[in-house]
Structure formats: C-alpha cells, structure tokens
Amino acid sequence: xxxxxxxxxxxxxxxxxxxxxxxxxxxxxxxxxxxxxxxxxxxxxxxxxxxxxxxxxxxxxxxxxxxxxxxxxxxxxxxxxxxxxxxxxxxxxxxxxxxxxxxxxxxxxxxxxxxxxxxxxxxxxxxxxxxxxxxxxxxxxxxxxxxxxxxxxxxxxxxxxxxxxxxxxxxxxxxxxxxxxxxxxxxxxxxxxxxxxxxxxxxxxxxxxxxxxxxxxxxxxxxxxxxxxxxxxxxxxxxxxxxxxxxxxxxxxxxxxxxxxxxxxxxxxxxxxxxxxxxxxxxxxxxxxxxxxxx
Amino acid sequence: xxxxxxxxxxxxxxxxxxxxxxxxxxxxxxxxxxxxxxxxxxxxxxxxxxxxxxxxxxxxxxxxxxxxxxxxxxxxxxxxxxxxxxxxxxxxxxxxxxxxxxxxxxxxxxxxxxxxxxxxxxxxxxxxxxxxxxxxxxxxxxxxxxxxxxxxxxxxxxxxxxxxxxxxxxxxxxxxxxxxxxxxxxxxxxxxxxxxxxxxxxxxxxxxxxxxxxxxxxxxxxxxxxxxxxxxxxxxxxxxxxxxxxxxxxxxxxxxxxxxxxxxxxxxxxxxxxxxxxxxxxxxxxxxxxxxx
Numbered sequence: 001x002x003x004x005x006x007x008x009x010x011x012x013x014x015x016x017x018x019x020x021x022x023x024x025x026x027x028x029x030x031x032x033x034x035x036x037x038x039x040x041x042x043x044x045x046x047x048x049x050x051x052x053x054x055x056x057x058x059x060x061x062x063x064x065x066x067x068x069x070x071x072x073x074x075x076x077x078x079x080x081x082x083x084x085x086x087x088x089x090x091x092x093x094x095x096x097x098x099x100x101x102x103x104x105x106x107x108x109x110x111x112x113x114x115x116x117x118x119x120x121x122x123x124x125x126x127x128x129x130x131x132x133x134x135x136x137x138x139x140x141x142x143x144x145x146x147x148x149x150x151x152x153x154x155x156x157x158x159x160x161x162x163x164x165x166x167x168x169x170x171x172x173x174x175x176x177x178x179x180x181x182x183x184x185x186x187x188x189x190x191x192x193x194x195x196x197x198x199x200x201x202x203x204x205x206x207x208x209x210x211x212x213x214x215x216x217x218x219x220x221x222x223x224x225x226x227x228x229x230x231x232x233x234x235x236x237x238x239x240x241x242x243x244x245x246x247x248x249x250x251x252x253x254x255x256x257x258x259x260x261x262x263x264x265x266x267x268x269x270x271x272x273x274x275x276x277x278x279x280x281x282x283x284x285x286x287x288x289x290x291x292x293x294x295x
Numbered sequence: 296x297x298x299x300x301x302x303x304x305x306x307x308x309x310x311x312x313x314x315x316x317x318x319x320x321x322x323x324x325x326x327x328x329x330x331x332x333x334x335x336x337x338x339x340x341x342x343x344x345x346x347x348x349x350x351x352x353x354x355x356x357x358x359x360x361x362x363x364x365x366x367x368x369x370x371x372x373x374x375x376x377x378x379x380x381x382x383x384x385x386x387x388x389x390x391x392x393x394x395x396x397x398x399x400x401x402x403x404x405x406x407x408x409x410x411x412x413x414x415x416x417x418x419x420x421x422x423x424x425x426x427x428x429x430x431x432x433x434x435x436x437x438x439x440x441x442x443x444x445x446x447x448x449x450x451x452x453x454x455x456x457x458x459x460x461x462x463x464x465x466x467x468x469x470x471x472x473x474x475x476x477x478x479x480x481x482x483x484x485x486x487x488x489x490x491x492x493x494x495x496x497x498x499x500x501x502x503x504x505x506x507x508x509x510x511x512x513x514x515x516x517x518x519x520x521x522x523x524x525x526x527x528x529x530x531x532x533x534x535x536x537x538x539x540x541x542x543x544x545x546x547x548x549x550x551x552x553x554x555x556x557x558x559x560x561x562x563x564x565x566x567x568x569x570x571x572x573x574x575x576x577x578x579x580x581x582x583x584x585x586x587x588x
Binding site: 023026027029030043044047048050051052055071072073125126128129130132133136139140141143144145146147148150151152223227231234235236246250255258262265266269270 | 562
C-alpha cells in the first residue's frame, strides 16, 4: 500500500476521461438504434455492462488517485485478488448460508405460503380476515424476529431457515391469493360450462392466470431470503457463514475480505433472481409484459 | 346481524382472536418444561392446573412471553417511564424513527431525480435501470454493519449512516414506481401538450408530474416500511447503544424475551402508523387534485 499523501491526479484524470468516453459511447450506441434495428438486443446487454465497467474504473481510479486507505475502501482489483485467494473459506460460508439456510427456508416459506393461500381460497370468510392482516404483516420489519428464532432453534442454520420461512411466507400468501382472483368471471363461467370440477378449474385456469403474481412473489422473496439469512447470523452462528464472516472481518479490519463476501452475496443474489426471472419467462410467455411491445 | 357476519372487520377480529388463542396455547406448551423445572427445584409436588397455567404465563424469562406480558411491558416502558430515560420505549423509537424519516426523505428525493433522468434520457435508461434492479439483489442489510463502521471511521456518525442505509433501501421502489408513473400519460395526452407548444418543462409539471403522483404514493408506502427495516438493522452493529434495533440486540444478549417482543411490536406499530400517515397525505392530495374519493 502506498502511504504517500500526494494525490495522483493522473489516475483520477484518466478515470474521469474513461467515464466521459464511456458516457458518449453509450449515448452513441443508443442513438444508433434508430438506424439499425438489430442493434437493440445487443444494446440491452452492452450498455449496462459498459456502465458497470465504468463504475469499477471510477472506483479504482478514485481509490488509487486519492490514496484512500484500503481499510476504508479497497480498490476492486484488491477485492478480486482476495476473492481468488480465499475461495475455500468463501465456499464454506456460501454452503452454510446460501445452500442450507436460504434455499431450504425459501422453498419451505414459499411452499407453505402457496398452500395456505390455496387452502383459504375456498373460504371467503378467511380471505376477508387473513388478507388485510397478511398485507399488514408483509410491511412489518420481520427481520426483527431473528433473535427470537436464534433463541428457539439454536445457532446452526435451522434458525436462519426459520427466519427466511417467516419472511417469505407473507408475500407469497398475499400475492397468491390476489393472483387466484385474477381470472375473470367470463373465463370461470366457461370452465363451468365445461362442467369442470373445482380442482380442474384451479389447475387449468386459475393457477396459470395467477402465475404472474406468484412469480412476482418469488422474485421479491429471492432477495428477502438472502437478507433474512445473513442478518439472522448477526445474532449468533457457528464459526462460518456469510453474515458471521462479514461481522467478524469488519472487526478485524480485513475490509477486502468483507467486500469479497459481499461480491459473492451480490452475485448469488443476482443469479438467484435471474434464474427465477428466466423460469418466469418460460412459464408465463403469454403475459403482455413478456410478449414485448412498447413500454 | 347478517351484515355483521359479512363485514370485513368481524372477519379480521375473529382471525385475531384465533391468533391470540394459538399464542396462549403455544406459550403454555413452550414454557411448561421450564416451569416443571422450577417446581422441582422448589420441591413443590402438589399444584393445581390453574396455578400451573398462571405460573407458566408469567415467567420472568419465558421462551414465548404471553400477550399480556408483552403489552404490559410496552405500556410500562411507553407511558410510565420519563421520555428521555434509557428504559423508555418512546426514546428508542424516536431514535429509530428519526433515522427512518431522514433516510426516507433523502431516498424519495434521490429516487424521483433518478426516475426523471431515466424517463428523459434513453442512454441513462438503458445503462442505469438494470443496475438499479441489480442493486437490490445485493443484500444491503447484510453489509449495513460495514457501511456504518466505515462511515464512522471517516467521521460520519450518529444519525446519517443509519439514514443512508434506509435511503439505499427506500430509493428503489420510488425509482421503479416513478418511472412507471412518468411514463403513464398516454401518447394522445403527450400529443396534446405538443399541440399546445408546451416546453418539456411545462409538459413535465402540467402532465407527467400530476399523473405520476398516484404511483408516488403507492411506492412511498412500500419505501417507508423498508426504510424502517433499514434503520433497525443499521442499529445492530453499533454496539446496541440506542434504538429499537439495539433493544432487540441487548434483549437477545441477556435473554430478555419480553423486551425483544415489545420492541418488535413497537416496530410493527411504528410501521403501521407511518404507512397510515402516508395514506392520509395521499387522500388529502388526490382529493385536492380532483380525484373521486
């Protein structure tokens, strides 16, 4: 680490020059869309990537240029080195937090929310009573139950999964119930003229009609689940796990390790979200927002 | 009578009552082992059922505190303690609330500005929007402690670091909602503005802004709820000094379950009140704009 106090204006200038260049390049790319039609798909990916790279370059340039101590904010290159050199620790944390707590909690929470929604679907009374409460609860700071869950279920991943279950249950419940109401009277009447049973109507008409809502909940829950599991680890864990690593390495001033862990969490979160968005595209291909058109 | 059974409030009350019954049942069941241990140590072999239930529901550190314990603790710490005392729940709520409101205000302004940029510049739309979405897949709550520690090292401490976490969480729904809102005027309306020879600024203030307002309020309701979550989690790493998050943390350190639950219910009440205030403002504003109530 360079402890020279002088600011290196050359690097800062270069970073800003790169930023300006990327800015104009992106503008140019977008303007070209009107002339060449096949450029649009390319732009949808290229423009954000260029923007992302620009952010990284600016970050690197600022940190190196102003000699920001790496305890405060390490440059991306240093984080990358750390990420490569400690994959084993990161994998152990990832396994504990993501593969155990998040995935199991997510599946159980979303599954039970879905099943309860179908169960109360047949009783208008329960719908009237539970829906406002469910709406209310999904706006509450549910992460707060984390200390209670840790007390009840111990330090290992079970308590984290429990927090994830509670956090994902209500968005799923509320969305599924409103999704099941999404098919209109005409369509339901058609099913009745076919003499279809309740279950047939449910599987052939109402669940497919509800799937945009259900996927909405799945997407919301994918980020909630990761947050819930990591925050719950602040209240007590075994000696591995992403939340544990973040809070201890902050204490030891190994900020590059913390950022490496954050990078893993960000990539895992984005991939999780992306996979669900992909499945949604395949399943709800008929929905206007997927079919495309103008926005 | 029929109407009472059909009404929404009746249904909600019945469900609430059911939750309360389940709560007490679970409290008795979960607290039983500890109570049996207490009796054994005190060498009490004869007890009536009534006595036993009463004791399980009034333990000092129960596994699951009963409802009346939580609410009496809330009442005691809210009304019976002086407001500036460290044991007062009002004091802790205020600390959390101030961070929430500051973060929410910054996040709303910031979100509206980004949305304006995105709707008026295609390059910005293409380059920024995917990152705005990606920014929310990063579990910011998880890195909240680091942000707070780092900002502390720079010399920023107290309210602002917590507020920044609330900002980061609350700007996202605002951006998404406002982009949708600014684009909600139909082409025919925009064309009308063009026939009036309205400048972009005039189009913005006379057409886009008013038509985006309903979207703004909807997203503000979401934003203020998560701003509160951000402020609570932001308090966890600072060593549990003050605030609702600190109450949760110190409660979990010392096994004070009643304290945890009362902080939790206070946070819930706070969220409900904040959302209610936003909807009140919404009603007032949309009414003044000529919407049918």
